[in-house]
Structures are given as structure tokens and as C-alpha cells.
Amino acid sequence: MFDIFSQRLQQKYRTLDFPNKQPNLSARYLGRPEILHDDCGDCHACMDACPTAAIRLLSASNPGPRQEQKGPALDMGRCLFCGACAKACEQKNGTSKIRFTQDYHVAAFAREDLIITAKAHTPAVPPRNIFGKSFKLREISAGGCNACEADTNVLGTLVYDLGKFGISFVASPRHADGIVLTGPVTRNMREAVIATWEAVPEPRLAIAVGSCAISGGLFATSDECLNGLDGLCDVQLYVPGCPPNPWSILDGLLRLKG
Amino acid sequence: MHFSHASSVAIHALPCLDFASLRNDVLVQLASGWRVIAFFALPRSLFTEQELHECPADAKHGLCCILAREKNLWAVRCAPLHAFQSFSPEYPQFQRFEREILESYAIESTGHPWPKPVRFIDPASGGPRPGPAQCDYFQVNGGQIHEVAVGPVHAGIIEPGHFRFQCYGENVLNLEISLGFQHRGLEKLLRDGPHLRDVALTECIAGDTSIGHATAYCVLQERLTNTAPPIRAKLLRRIALECERLANHTGDLGAIAGDTGFLPTSSWNGRIRGDFLNLTATICGNRFGRTLLCPGGVNHSFERHDCETFLPRLEAAWADVSGAVDIMFASPSVLDRLTGTGKVSANLANELGMVGVAARACGLAMDARHQAPIDDLPMHDVNIRTASGGDVLGRATVRRLELADSVTLIRADIESLASMTDADGEWKTDIPAQLPSHSLAVAQVEGWRGELCHVAVTDGAGKFAAYKIYDASWHNWSGLEMALRGEQISDFPLCNKSFNLSYCGHDL
DSSP states (O other), X not given: OXXXXXXXXXXXXXXXXXTTSOOOOOTTXXXXXXXOOOOOTTOOHHHHHXXXXXXXXXXXXXXXXXXXXXXXXXXXXXXXXXXXXXXXXXXXXXXXXXXXXXXXXXXXXXXXXXXXXXXXXXXXXXXXXXXXXXXXXXXXXXXXXSHXXXXXXXXXXXXXOGXXXXXEEOSOGGGOXXXXXXXXXXXXXXXXXXXXXXXSOSSOEEEEESHHHHHOGGGTTOTTBOOSSBTTBOOOEEEOSSSOOHXXXXXXXXXXXX | OXXXXXXXXXXXXXXXXXXXXXXXXXXXXXXXXXXXXXXXEEEGGGSOHHHHTTSOTTOOEEEEEEEEETTEEEEEEEOOOSEEEOSTTTXXXXXXXXXXXXXXXXXXXXXXXXXXXXXXXXXXXXXXXXXXXXXXXXXXXXXTEEEEEEOSSOSSSOOOOEEEEEEETTEEXXXXXXXXXXXXXXXXXXXXXXXXXXXXXXXXXXXXXHHHHHHHHHHHHHHHHTOOOOHHHHHHHHHHXXXXXXXXXXXXXXXHHHHHTOHHHXXXXXXXXXXXXXXXXXXXXXXXXXXXXXXXXXXXXXXXXXXXXXXXXXXXXXXXXXXXXXXXXXXXXXXXXXXXTTOOOHHHHHHXXXXXXXXXXXXXXXXXXXXXXXXXXXXXXXXXXXXXXXXXXXXXXXXXXXXXXXXXXXXXXXHHHHXXXXXXXXXXXXXXXXXXXXXXXXXXXXXSSSEEEXXXXXXXXXXXXXXXXXXXXXXXXXXXXXXXXXXXXXXXXXXXXXXXXXXXXXXX
């Protein structure tokens, strides 16, 4: 018993006072991308380097979500945050027009807000908080590789201490205010996802975590997958990444909860 | 044909036998201690006219069987056929391979005791797609017998699978696990590659084993093209692989403590696991090691000053986890709960072809780091760790011992890396854009769960005609089923955590 107490002292107090204090992320972490210029000419090195076709070049006939007509549009909903585009641009042009910042605030409340262009814009605000101080979620993994699942699960550990924010993951959809979905939604999970969603009492929210759940990600071209949660239900929160950093998920949940 | 585990072979150099001769040869090998690591179908286009001479004109696929013993591999082929005599009744380690061959290639294994689907996909033989987990289950009859069905959606944040327990009261007479919910068609996406997205895809085979699977993919290409990555890349790859082992073993020991009701270690290890993931993130920015590896080397440098900041963080996390785990193993109530629970005998583990932590817990000395090394780095007196019980305690003990080993390896590798400069080589070697045609190579990597195996076969244009992936979970799910026999149903969560198998690594 004494050894347990002594070890308890050894292990210290480790919960971060989030969001008052900010997490210490790796200097090599790639967060929210920025597009610095849109004068790309005919260059499409970034597009060619992208493993998930997350980048397209805008034009008058292929405008961006805010009617931008030139430069690259990077869809964070498809992005793996691998940085290959920035590297390719730098190799071709000396400096890169795409820069990945250390900003982990990547969550968005509207799908088109995940599309980054050179033009700044004001993102959509979260839906009105209807759940007050208590927010219960049911997680569904539907083809997720266990990375998004792990970085969602980790929010329950004492570093993040999800429970202190009034948010918790529950075992039954009947006890939940919404679902968190990870994975591209495989054909073999489609029925289970719909059944779980329908078992959640209304009003209810749907949250897509990870590029697979948002767009199909790496599996968007697979005939065994359904390209994520959009199309199965109305999604209120998107947290992009492969997988998203746990702080990105927590930030999204807290902003959704209001 | 015998070949070294590290070399690639010309596909046409592998003997192409009729199935009866193949079967005889395989049985002789198995009797002398070889085990199957891959058994899969090869497209007809990979066989020569002469080899196709006597086989049925409408058979689309032949077979390839690869066995392993220590550092040696042995492989044979069989010309396209419709059916063959199953190995499973004598050698249960074949049962899942044969079910997959039937489901995905429509080649029947005659005499297989129960050739039910593995992944519940569109059957290659045509006919309707069965719904997921829609099949007959082994049932026990009797007035007081009841069946418990669990999943696919489970109570926690975990991947989906369906479990059927046949119970007499609290006692489990049989557990059957039906998977396939996670099938993403990943092997199909790799076919005709290499493609730009392949490394990222292999990192997602099982996200918790990103480094393990991406390493196997890169090593395969290096073996096919006979390219050696630079020494610094080899060191950094092993550091990342051992960090992955540290993170997962730490998490698993915490989960085992949690299911035992020993909350201190459960709570601390959940956090310390994150410390190891964050160490990986110092190398490449991603907690799971995504983007670190590429064929020919690594994408990130790790210089002396990086090593200097890495080491104190490793030591701090190691001090925390060893303290947390020592407390757990010093608790009589924990030891009592773990001892004898979920036992698998060495004999059974061998029959089922189990690998990794679960096999070592039964006393089987199997570790690809020693038996099929991917590099020539020294092992620094780290040996294969085994236990004898085959129970949850055994699986926990092996993990505990391996934590120390991983720290030993990382310390040594960081020290080597810190003493090196650009004069010792770059971080990656260019590998030929074109893979050699009609070649086969195998990569066995000791991931944290156990040996994972990738096999690539190239076609005439040097593209992947077949790319097969076997995660450790492929072999070990049957072990979990057997571990539950005779146990109480309430032991399931604990047994499950002690195996901690991958769903998507199996379903792909």
C-alpha cells in the first residue's frame, strides 16, 4: 500500500489546464495549412504529390467554395497532413506557397470550411448548444484503422480528462446525445452505423473524426468503402487529420459544446 | 525451393508442382518444424505456357505456399486449379488461409472442416454477398445452454467485430469470432503498384502498427530491388519500431490493470503510452509515425541535438512506466486475477500457428527480430522473452520484459545516431523506379503484437500482381477463441485486452 502511495507521488499531477494553457506539440507537427499565394501559373507540383487528391487548382470554370478563381484549394477533409505538397512546391519553386502551421485548431462546423484557399474567410459558427453541461457520445468505428480511435480514446486519460468538461463516451447509443464516427464506413459496417445512429434519441449530433470519416480519405477510391459519414446523416462537426491530434478533437468537441 | 528470408527470388524459379506433389512436400516440411507464413492465390498470368499445359483452362488462379523456419524460407507454386485437398484437418494453422482462398479466389479446399467466409465480401465464386457475420455458428444444444451475441458495435471506443459465446451459466463452452466489418479492400488498392499513396495505405493497415507495416512495405521494395537503406535510416526505423512497441505494451498493461480493477496503473499507463507516442512525434511530427518511412530510407533527419533532447524524455517515460508496472506486478490481487486466466497451451499455440507476444507467453521462442531480421543492427544482448503459463499473466509478463528490451535498443541506437554525421550516409538511398519483373519477396517484421508478414509478387512490367498482408492478428484471433474455452464469460474483456488483436489488420 505504501509503495502505491509513493508511486502516486512519483507519477505527479499531469492534467493540462486546457484551454487556459496550451499543449506542447512536437516542433515537427503539421497543423492547419495556409496557402500563401495563388499565383501558381501552370504549376501543379502540389497536386501531383498529394496521395489523396486533396488539392485542386482553381479556375473560372472550377471555382473554390468562396468563388476563388485561382491558386490551389486544399481540402483538409481529404488531407493526411503529410506535407508532401509543401515539399513539392518548395522543390519546384524555391519557396512553398503552402505552409503547414503548428495550429491544431483544425475542426470545422461546415464541410466547405475545411477547404483552404489563399483567401481568408470567416468559418461557420457551431450550432446552438442544446445539451448544456452534459454531452454524451457514442463512438462508432467503421473501417477506422485504430489510430483515430486511439486518439479519441486517449481523451479519457488524465492528461486530457475529458470528463471534467462534462463530455463522456457512453456504451449505449440510447444514452447518447450524438455519435462520433471514425473510418471511411465500410460496406460491411453501413447497416450497423445506420442502426446505431437511429438508436440515438433526437435531438442528436453527428461528428466525423479523421479524413476517412470526412471524405473516405485514402479509401475514397475503394469499392468497399462509402466515403465517410456525409450522406448517411447530417454532420455537425468535422475534425480532419490522419489521425487528428487529440487536442484537435478536444478543441472541436469543446467548441461544439459551447 | 529454399531461400534466405532477406533475398528476393524469380517467381519462375519456384517449382510449379501439381497439388498432390505440393501437398507431399509441404507435409514433409511441416513435420520438420516449418510453419506457414503465407498461402495465397497467384493470377494465371504469372504462369508460363508450359506450366499451364495440364491445368483446367477456366481456372483463374494457382497457389503459392511459403513456409518459414528460423532465417530460411521455402516456397512452392501450384498451377491454376479449382480445388485442392485441405491441410486444415491435420494442420489447423492453415484454416484461415484456406477460407480466404475460397472466399477471394474461388478455389475450394476439399475436406476443410468449416470453410465459412473470412471477411463476408462478394464471393469470388459469384453469387450474392452474404451480410456481414451472416453465417451458421457453432452451437451447443441443451436446455440450460444459452448464447450471448456481442457486436459489431462494442461498448468502448474499439473496432467492430461479432462474438458468439455458447454458455452454460457463466461458463463459456465455445467462443466464435466473426470478423470482416473493417474490410476496406486495401490489398486491392495496392495491386498494380507501387503507387504514390502506398506507404500511407500501409501505415493504415493497422493504425497502431503504422511503423511495423510501413517498414514491411519499404523492406519489401528494398529486397526486390536489392537496395540497402543507409545506416542512419536503419537506426531511426528501429527507434520508431521500438517506440511503437513501448507505447502499445504500456497501453496494454494499463488496460489489463484496468480490467483487473487495479486503477493506479490503468490510469498512469494511459498517460505514459501518450508520452511514447509523443516521442515518435518528435521524430516525424505524427504520434503514430506516419510519414516517417519511405522505400530506401526515412523522410526525416534526426541529428545529434534531436538525439540529445530525445533521450531524457525516453528516460523519464521509462522511469514512469517501470514504476507503474512494478506496482501492478507487486499486487497479490492482480497476480491472482491474471494467473491461469485465458490459458493457451504451447502445443495448441503451435498448432494454430500463433505468433508474437501471445505465442511467447506460451513458451514458444518466436521473434522475427531474431529469426528474420530486417537489418544488420546489433541486438545488444536482447534475447527472445518467453513465459510459460500461456495465460493473461504470461502475456502481461512478456510485455513487461519487452518494455525494458525496447528501451535498451533505443538507447543504443540513439547513441549510435548521435555519433554520426552526414559523412556516415544520407537518410535515404534512391531505389530504382522500376521493380524487377516476375519476382517474389517476403518481409517479416516483428511488430508489437507479433510477426507481420508482407509478400509481393511482381508481374512482367514490375507491378504488384499480388500483394499479401498478414498481420499477427491473422494467426492469433483463433488463439483468443481457444483461450476462452472453459473460462467465465466475465473473463472475456481481460483475455481480449491481453491479446489486443487488430480488427482492420485482419479484415484489411
